[in-house]
Amino acid sequence: DGFERRIAASVLVIGTGGAGLRAAIELAERGVGVLAVGKRPKADAHTTLAAGGINAALATMDPQDTWQQHAADTLQESYLLADPRTVRIVTEGAARGIADLERYGTPFAREADGRISQRFFGAHTYRRTAFSGDYTGLEIQRALVRRATELDVPILDTVHITRLLVRHNVVFGAYGFDLGDGSRYVIHADAVILATGGHTRIWRRTSSRRDENTGDTFRLAVLAGARIRDPELVQFHPSGLLEPEDAAGTLVSEAARGEGGKLLNALGERFMARYDPERMELSTRDRVALAAYTEIKEGRGTPRGGVRLDVSHLPRETIMTRLPRVHQTLLELQMLDITQDPIEIAPTAHYSMGGVRVRPEDHSTDVDGLYAIGEAASGLHGANRLGGNSLIELLVYGRIVGEAAAAYSASLQAQRRCPLALAEARREVDRMLACDGPENVRVLQRGVRDIMTEHCGVVRDEAGLRAGLAELDAVEARIGAIGVHPDNAGYQDLAHAFDLKSTVLAARATLEAALERRETRGCHNRSDYPGLEESMQVNLVWSGPGKVEREEIPPIPAPIAALMRHVSSDGKLVE
Numbered sequence: 001d002g003f004e005r006r007i008a009a010s011v012l013v014i015g016t017g018g019a020g021l022r023a024a025i026e027l028a029e030r031g032v033g034v035l036a037v038g039k040r041p042k043a044d045a046h047t048t049l050a051a052g053g054i055n056a057a058l059a060t061m062d063p064q065d066t067w068q069q070h071a072a073d074t075l076q077e078s079y080l081l082a083d084p085r086t087v088r089i090v091t092e093g094a095a096r097g098i099a100d101l102e103r104y105g106t107p108f109a110r111e112a113d114g115r116i117s118q119r120f121f122g123a124h125t126y127r128r129t130a131f132s133g134d135y136t137g138l139e140i141q142r143a144l145v146r147r148a149t150e151l152d153v154p155i156l157d158t159v160h161i162t163r164l165l166v167r168h169n170v171v172f173g174a175y176g177f178d179l180g181d182g183s184r185y186v187i188h189a190d191a192v193i194l195a196t197g198g199h200t201r202i203w204r205r206t207s208s209r210r211d212e213n214t215g216d217t218f219r220l221a222v223l224a225g226a227r228i229r230d231p232e233l234v235q236f237h238p239s240g241l242l243e244p245e246d247a248a249g250t251l252v253s254e255a256a257r258g259e260g261g262k263l264l265n266a267l268g269e270r271f272m273a274r275y276d277p278e279r280m281e282l283s284t285r286d287r288v289a290l291a292a293y294t295e296i297k298e299g300r301g302t303p304r305g306g307v308r309l310d311v312s313h314l315p316r317e318t319i320m321t322r323l324p325r326v327h328q329t330l331l332e333l334q335m336l337d338i339t340q341d342p343i344e345i346a347p348t349a350h351y352s353m354g355g356v357r358v359r360p361e362d363h364s365t366d367v368d369g370l371y372a373i374g375e376a377a378s379g380l381h382g383a384n385r386l387g388g389n390s391l392i393e394l395l396v397y398g399r400i401v402g403e404a405a406a407a408y409s410a411s412l413q414a415q416r417r418c419p420l421a422l423a424e425a426r427r428e429v430d431r432m433l434a435c436d437g438p439e440n441v442r443v444l445q446r447g448v449r450d451i452m453t454e455h456c457g458v459v460r461d462e463a464g465l466r467a468g469l470a471e472l473d474a475v476e477a478r479i480g481a482i483g484v485h486p487d488n489a490g491y492q493d494l495a496h497a498f499d500l501k502s503t504v505l506a507a508r509a510t511l512e513a514a515l516e517r518r519e520t521r522g523c524h525n526r527s528d529y530p531g532l533e534e535s536m537q538v539n540l541v542w543s544g545p546g547k548v549e550r551e552e553i554p555p556i557p558a559p560i561a562a563l564m565r566h567v568s569s570d571g572k573l574v575e
């Protein structure tokens with residue numbers, strides 16, 4: 001307790017999910033001294049939960065496919081809020097990302113002649129989602145961990161980072177503590193890559209794991225001087241499990257719809273016919289989630305408040321080879337055999353499309369030497385993420401940011417350090433450990449999740465969002481009286497206290513931006529502003545309480561716009 005280790009690395013990567021590991025591999029392959037830290041076991045990062053697949057226009061199944069069409073589909077489904085430069089970099093670089101994974105030994109599913117197999121995911125023009133059964137994220141994470149191990153990348157996955165260390169807007173490291181023994185870490189680095197994931201755990205029902213995605217990215221970035229873009233744009237996945245309570249939100253992969261699953265309400269109607277008759281279950285996530293939400297809200301849901309997803313009509317062989325994980329999960333959690341019975345599901349917080357505001361070319365931030373990647377960053381998905389686009393983003397930008405951080409580190413004349421910033425980080429943890437009040441961190445955490453679920457879920461309105469902010473103020477006031485008591489089992493209690501601080505900050509950013517976005521667009525449904533508002537075709541940039549600015553988005557290049565089905569010649573969205 002209180003013992004402080006000092007470590008130095010040229011580049012510090014915070015986060016050992018797919019994004020962080022890919023960046024660390026790039027740095028190690030370039031011979032740059034890198035250290036990767038995470039707050040849960042690397043073999044079990046959030047990335048391992050990804051199931052359905054990873055996108056690249058490889059054209060193995062549909063020869064007409066091109067990266068330009070992938071870009072057009074991505075921009076279309078972003079409701080024009082994605083940055084066309086980011087979209088180009090990811091879609092054009094996607095094939096290389098897949099080649100990297102093959103090099104690291106990811107076992108992709110293949111056709112009989114050896115081609116990588118690709119399947120349909122909702123709202124893609126062609127089949128371009130590569131996969132490994134429905135364990136794609138797990139296989140990718142395994143391959144990345146293996147490659148990082150080969151390269152001797154040091155990985156500390158029991159370190160909770162509480163602060164970035166910054167002097168005069170230049171990052172010089174990070175501060176944190178060990179989750180097991182509470183010892184402190186002072187990590188000095190020329191450059192820091194934030195790969196700390198999204199903020200979906202701040203809702204009650206979420207596809208995320210416990211104690212991850214609590215909004216750490218937002219707090220670390222904002223306290224360092226970076227800004228958050230589009231925090232209100234959160235994807236609710238249509239199919240999260242309702243039960244058991246402690247696994248609420250566990251995802252049923254979109255692949256279940258992709259392979260031919262049907263969505264039914266309590267009356268047995270295939271309700272997507274009412275919302276998107278052309279695409280039915282293959283419609284986009286935002287539309288399917290809103291449809292399911294509406295069916296439940298209007299009384300056509302199951303008694304437990306869900307709808308049904310049925311794959312029992314599919315051949316058993318298809319289920320066992322294409323959806324093995326869904327099959328296994330339902331057996332484990334509910335003793336339900338999906339070859340026989342439908343699955344009860346409801347919308348669940350799934351993906352943070354917003355995140356740290358970064359420059360498209362290298363994902364640098366407003367702070368010199370600080371980069372953000374993966375779900376922690378923003379720019380690719382706008383108001384709706386296409387399934388399979390997140391994993392490819394990790395691969396493409398992991399490489400690019402690794403390269404950029406290496407160059408930045410090499411260009412530095414001398415490392416800048418600042419005893420004051422370090423002392424402040426140290427004091428913050430000391431103060432937290434000294435908290436001995438009556439308030440329970442878990443209860444307050446639950447309180448924030450209730451607020452977000454109640455007031456900032458699939459459908460939002462001004463009155464609710466304002467009520468949410470007022471309730472959040474009340475929770476925040478109680479944080480002053482929490483008790484923090486590490487025990488023999490470790491420093492989880494201290495970690496939860498920091499998680500709570502992050503959660504409150506992330507919730508505030510999300511509520512404030514949701515209030516400011518007075519329109520309905522993609523995942524963001526405002527019942528008081530049901531239409532798309534042209535003047536809101538901007539990003540919202542949040543830099544602290546009460547500070548939300550609008551930022552213009554560059555135009556879509558004409559050749560890409562020409563491939564978009566629902567965009568007019570002057571760049572407006574049309575139905």
Ligand code: FAD
Nearest residue numbers: 015016017019039046047052053161197374375388390391
């Ligand atoms: P994460 O994997 O979330 O990693 C974050 C890392 O940061 C972790 O190591 C964590 O410990 C660390 N960290 C966080 N805070 C701190 C801190 N304070 N101190 C130290 N370390 C910290 N995408 C697709 O493209 N295709 C799919 O089929 C798909 N399916 C999905 C299915 C599920 C159930 C879920 C939940 C997501 C799915 N996604 C899918 C999305 C995709 O998995 C994620 O967006 C992606 O894995 C995020 O990776 P990441 O590396 O950015 O962050």
